[in-house]
Amino acid sequence: MLVTSDPMIWTGALFTLAVFSYLYAENPAWRIAEHIYVGMTAAYTVAYQFHNTIKPTIMEDMLVDGSWGMLIPMIVGLLIYTRYFPSVSFLQRYPLSLWVGYGAGLVMAYAVPPLMTQIVGNFRTFDSFDNVVYWIATVCTLIYFFFTVKRTNPVIKYGAAIGRWAMMIAFGVSFGQTVIYRYNLFLSRMEYLLTDWLQLIEY
Amino acid sequence: MRKELPLLITTVFGLLMVFGRWFWLGQLWGIESITDQWIIISNGFAVAIGVVNLTQLHGRNVQRRREHWPYSLVLIVAMYGYMAIALYETVEGPTATWLYDGLFTPIGSAMFALIAFYITSAAYRVFRVRTREATVLMICAVITMLGMAPIGEVLISGWHSVAEWGMDVPVSAAFRGITIGARLGFMATAMRIILGLERAHLGGYGAS
Amino acid sequence: MEEQTFWQKMMAIDRRIIYAILFVFVAIVMLNPIGLPIEISRDTEIYYNVVEELAETGEVLWLDAAFGPGSWGELGPMIEATLRHAFDRGVPVIGMAMWEQGGRMFATALNNVLEDPQYDHIEYGEDVVNLGFRPGGAGVVLRSATDDVYETFRGVDHDGNPLDDMPLAMQTERLHPDYVGHAVVYESGSPGGPVYVDYVHEPTGLEMSVGIIAMSVPGAKVYQDAGQYVGILPGATGCAQYELLIDHPGYAVMTQDVISLGMVFVTLLIILGNVGWLMTRQQAQ
Amino acid sequence: MLNPLMILADLPPPTWGIFAEGQVIPFLFGTAFVVVVYVLISRARAGEPIPEIRKIAGLDAVDEAIGRATEMGRPVHFGPGIGAVSNAQTIAAFAVLGYVAKMCAQYDTQLIQTNRNIYVYAVNEEIVKQSYLEAGRPDAYNPDDVRYISGFQWAYCAGVLGIMEREKPAANIMYGSWFAETMIFLEVGNIVGAIQIGATTNTAQLPFFIAAADYTLIGEEMFAASAYISKEPVLRGTVVGQDIFRILIFAIIIIGTILQQIDPEENPLARILTEF
Numbered sequence: 025m026l027v028t029s030d031p032m033i034w035t036g037a038l039f040t041l042a043v044f045s046y047l048y049a050e051n052p053a054w055r056i057a058e059h060i061y062v063g064m065t066a067a068y069t070v071a072y073q074f075h076n077t078i079k080p081t082i083m084e085d086m087l088v089d090g091s092w093g094m095l096i097p098m099i100v101g102l103l104i105y106t107r108y109f110p111s112v113s114f115l116q117r118y119p120l121s122l123w124v125g126y127g128a129g130l131v132m133a134y135a136v137p138p139l140m141t142q143i144v145g146n147f148r149t150f151d152s153f154d155n156v157v158y159w160i161a162t163v164c165t166l167i168y169f170f171f172t173v174k175r176t177n178p179v180i181k182y183g184a185a186i187g188r189w190a191m192m193i194a195f196g197v198s199f200g201q202t203v204i205y206r207y208n209l210f211l212s213r214m215e216y217l218l219t220d221w222l223q224l225i226e227y
Numbered sequence: 228m229r230k231e232l233p234l235l236i237t238t239v240f241g242l243l244m245v246f247g248r249w250f251w252l253g254q255l256w257g258i259e260s261i262t263d264q265w266i267i268i269s270n271g272f273a274v275a276i277g278v279v280n281l282t283q284l285h286g287r288n289v290q291r292r293r294e295h296w297p298y299s300l301v302l303i304v305a306m307y308g309y310m311a312i313a314l315y316e317t318v319e320g321p322t323a324t325w326l327y328d329g330l331f332t333p334i335g336s337a338m339f340a341l342i343a344f345y346i347t348s349a350a351y352r353v354f355r356v357r358t359r360e361a362t363v364l365m366i367c368a369v370i371t372m373l374g375m376a377p378i379g380e381v382l383i384s385g386w387h388s389v390a391e392w393g394m395d396v397p398v399s400a401a402f403r404g405i406t407i408g409a410r411l412g413f414m415a416t417a418m419r420i421i422l423g424l425e426r427a428h429l430g431g432y433g434a435s
Numbered sequence: 436m437e438e439q440t441f442w443q444k445m446m447a448i449d450r451r452i453i454y455a456i457l458f459v460f461v462a463i464v465m466l467n468p469i470g471l472p473i474e475i476s477r478d479t480e481i482y483y484n485v486v487e488e489l490a491e492t493g494e495v496l497w498l499d500a501a502f503g504p505g506s507w508g509e510l511g512p513m514i515e516a517t518l519r520h521a522f523d524r525g526v527p528v529i530g531m532a533m534w535e536q537g538g539r540m541f542a543t544a545l546n547n548v549l550e551d552p553q554y555d556h557i558e559y560g561e562d563v564v565n566l567g568f569r570p571g572g573a574g575v576v577l578r579s580a581t582d583d584v585y586e587t588f589r590g591v592d593h594d595g596n597p598l599d600d601m602p603l604a605m606q607t608e609r610l611h612p613d614y615v616g617h618a619v620v621y622e623s624g625s626p627g628g629p630v631y632v633d634y635v636h637e638p639t640g641l642e643m644s645v646g647i648i649a650m651s652v653p654g655a656k657v658y659q660d661a662g663q664y665v666g667i668l669p670g671a672t673g674c675a676q677y678e679l680l681i682d683h684p685g686y687a688v689m690t691q692d693v694i695s696l697g698m699v700f701v702t703l704l705i706i707l708g709n710v711g712w713l714m715t716r717q718q719a720q
Numbered sequence: 721m722l723n724p725l726m727i728l729a730d731l732p733p734p735t736w737g738i739f740a741e742g743q744v745i746p747f748l749f750g751t752a753f754v755v756v757v758y759v760l761i762s763r764a765r766a767g768e769p770i771p772e773i774r775k776i777a778g779l780d781a782v783d784e785a786i787g788r789a790t791e792m793g794r795p796v797h798f799g800p801g802i803g804a805v806s807n808a809q810t811i812a813a814f815a816v817l818g819y820v821a822k823m824c825a826q827y828d829t830q831l832i833q834t835n836r837n838i839y840v841y842a843v844n845e846e847i848v849k850q851s852y853l854e855a856g857r858p859d860a861y862n863p864d865d866v867r868y869i870s871g872f873q874w875a876y877c878a879g880v881l882g883i884m885e886r887e888k889p890a891a892n893i894m895y896g897s898w899f900a901e902t903m904i905f906l907e908v909g910n911i912v913g914a915i916q917i918g919a920t921t922n923t924a925q926l927p928f929f930i931a932a933a934d935y936t937l938i939g940e941e942m943f944a945a946s947a948y949i950s951k952e953p954v955l956r957g958t959v960v961g962q963d964i965f966r967i968l969i970f971a972i973i974i975i976g977t978i979l980q981q982i983d984p985e986e987n988p989l990a991r992i993l994t995e996f
Contacts, residue, residue, distance in 0.1 A: 036333035043337035059298045061334045063306030066277040071313030077271030080589045097265040101272030117233040125237035129244025131417035136746035137637040140993040145661035147976035149984040158400045165404025171944040172771035172963045194401035196367025198653040199927035205650035208671040210343035211690045212508025249743040251734035260582040267571030332504040339505035348450040351708040353932045377471040378695035399656035408940045415958045416808035
């Protein structure tokens with residue numbers, strides 16, 4: 025048979041085409057796909073968290089294990105919903121401040137060792153062409169980002185210039201890789217249409 | 228109080244994280260495992276915020292019959308429909324899985340696939356070799372594109388090695404320079420937040 | 436004068452024509468592959484050897500699906516190929532997800548592989564476990580590494596089944612070199628590999644690699660050079676090579692011809708666009 | 721949940737009596753960093769002299785772009801990226817938005833400001849309102865010009881494309897944490913003939929900015945530029961502090977490299993930095 029009879033694949037293929045139709049012009053099919061996607065994203069999160077965090081926290085931690093201390097983070101989390109009640113909406117700052125504090129603390133606590141590994145990685149033995157190029161490129165890129173040193177000093181001036189060229193080469197390579205990546209994502213959709221839906225390819 | 232206490236919470240929690248990592252006593256007391264658990268749980272209970280936001284926004288669209296309101300209705304039906312099913316049978320249940328594989332995955336992947344088209348048309352219409360820098364960038368881009376795909380090696384033997392060398396040496400070196408700087412930048416932002424010098428996240432900038 | 440109008444017309448071309456050409460072009464090449472030879476790169480070999488070495492020590496391979504459906508095209512086949520390789524060599528695999536949708540991505544890859552009758556002997560819970568996603572971002576990874584996997588995942592796997600019945604999950608108490616041989620993050624953005632560098636590799640010394648979207652390969656090279664990543668499997672191109680190494684050519688191998696010709700197409704467009712631009716600019720002066 | 725004995729079992733003894741294993745360098749480096757940056761911020765806030773930040777190439781472009789939009793009678797579009805409100809890049813964008821809004825208020829040029837994140841939107845609304853007030857033109861502030869489009873990346877993208885095609889901004893300033901939408905905005909901006917200025921530290925998007933935008937601030941330049949342009953003491957102090965540490969890192973690399981030539985196998989500095 026040439027075309028699949030699986031209704032799930034039919035649905036998927038039609039919605040894929042609906043999204044692609046956006047390339048021609050914005051249209052109702054695209055808008056429906058977009059709105060379904062947004063709705064499902066939000067719903068998935070809630071359902072998943074309900075089964076994997078909310079339910080076990082209440083049913084196991086609190087009711088079975090008696091860890092009533094879990095009430096505190098639970099209440100803090102729930103405070104985010106005060107944003108819908110103007111008179112108490114300032115309370116939403118508590119969960120936000122907790123999360124931001126955690127994020128900032130995490131960065132401070134863990135940022136240094138990987139930074140040191142990166143610095144030490146630049147202690148190069150000058151025994152090969154690659155190592156010398158590598159060392160110069162890193163050091164010059166660092167020089168480029170000096171903001172308080174005047175660019176009249178020749179070391180800074182030429183170092184920064186080399187650094188900028190090194191970055192341009194790096195960005196070029198990065199550009200090439202990005203194009204390949206975007207194509208791969210597109211190919212995966214084409215494969216879905218041609219193989220799973222139309223069944224034109226077998227491999 | 229309304230602003231000071233949240234700022235204090237941020238500072239205390241940030242310092243607690245640092246103490247729990249750097250100091251022997253902090254590790255002994257297992258501070259990290261408690262703070263991590265707190266974050267996991269508080270995040271879990273805050274999760275419906277997205278649904279509430281969308282309901283508010285799109286509910287209003289439907290109520291007032293604003294332009295494009297039928298799409299808002301589609302969104303609400305899709306959201307609550309899927310949520311009801313997934314809450315009832317978990318996201319791994321048969322119906323929820325069907326909807327996920329039949330709707331969610333194809334739409335999401337197709338949206339990300341659109342960029343291939345935009346890049347292709349931009350290649351023709353926007354990427355100009357305006358400056359010497361842009362020229363170098365474009366040449367490196369072409370060497371990489373063709374070199375990382377099998378075609379490069381077919382056209383000229385050794386092309387693939389050149390592209391790989393580019394990634395291993397100049398790219399890695401320049402990105403390291405950027406990474407070291409960026410890490411300092413992140414640390415500086417984290418430090419300003421912990422010291423209460425940065426309050427954008429509590430609404431209002433520059434109040435310090 | 437004729438030539439000027441030609442270039443002007445060329446430059447003013449409707450972008451939808453380019454889209455249409457691309458669509459048709461890709462479909463044609465996909466239906467008629469030409470089979471360009473694929474060179475195995477060093478990166479892919481290193482990644483391949485990671486699993487080979489685990490086969491000798493019998494240690495656990497820890498995979499983290501840090502992506503959603505958007506990047507399935509590049510990273511999904513990688514997980515499938517890695518699972519095949521691990522199952523062939525008898526390496527136990529534990530999967531988790533830093534991204535919300537990642538748990539499903541891992542489950543899909545696992546199902547696709549287990550459909551193959553060749554892997555009928557694989558027992559879920561003994562040879563492979565999917566822990567899934569837990570909210571809390573980097574905190575989940577950190578807690579698995581410093582505290583306890585069982586507690587972090589609340590004693591259940593991705594499907595909500597109790598871990599107590601899964602010997603593999605019970606033995607792997609922490610995301611730590613004492614219990615896990617190697618960790619691989621399938622990275623499509625943030626959070627990704629760097630989370631493991633900061634919260635797993637640096638504090639515990641656990642060796643790690645990444646399977647990564649092509650776009651992020653340049654950024655990942657920095658970590659590899661510093662010895663933080665052992666291997667990098669770069670995008671679908673790397674995956675195609677890996678599929679050849681494990682002797683199971685699949686989806687990624689199929690796409691390589693299209694990628695090759697697609698890149699030629701883009702290159703031609705860049706050249707054509709710039710020539711046209713120079714021509715029209717000259718004429719404007 | 722808290723079991724000290726279990727953790728104690730594999731916790732190595734403290735270094736120097738108080739530090740956990742391998743945490744001496746993080747403590748010293750982290751503390752020194754905080755102290756230096758804090759001192760500089762305090763000095764800047766007190767109006768005491770701190771090193772000047774050099775002018776960033778491409779920063780003039782902001783003035784130029786707004787000037788051109790004024791001449792043409794077309795609006796300016798400002799996007800703060802799609803990152804969260806606590807993202808360092810978003811915070812850098814706040815300061816620049818204040819500057820751009822003030823200039824637009826002075827020249828009586830329409831500023832269209834689009835947002836993806838609801839919290840960022842709330843902050844930006846305040847910033848633009850405040851800037852119009854400071855420019856002495858509170859009457860010219862139009863609340864409809866600061867727009868929340870959608871929390872969803874693609875819907876935000878589609879919304880901005882529509883705005884660009886309909887309202888044809890003469891300047892498109894993209895300052896912040898940008899992702900896949902970069903390419904699409906830049907192409908449409910190019911077609912409607914806008915001067916485009918990009919700034920981000922997201923390395924994957926920088927190549928597109930360089931190839932398609934008129935001016936690009938690379939990586940950390942965006943932080944320095946935001947400090948330079950806003951003259952905000954907190955930001956200026958931070959940039960100078962980071963520079964001092966960059967010099968320190970520079971010195972460590974030079975010394976480490978010299979030691980490396982002496983004995984490639986055993987580099988004492990490398991050992992100290994990674995093991996203590």
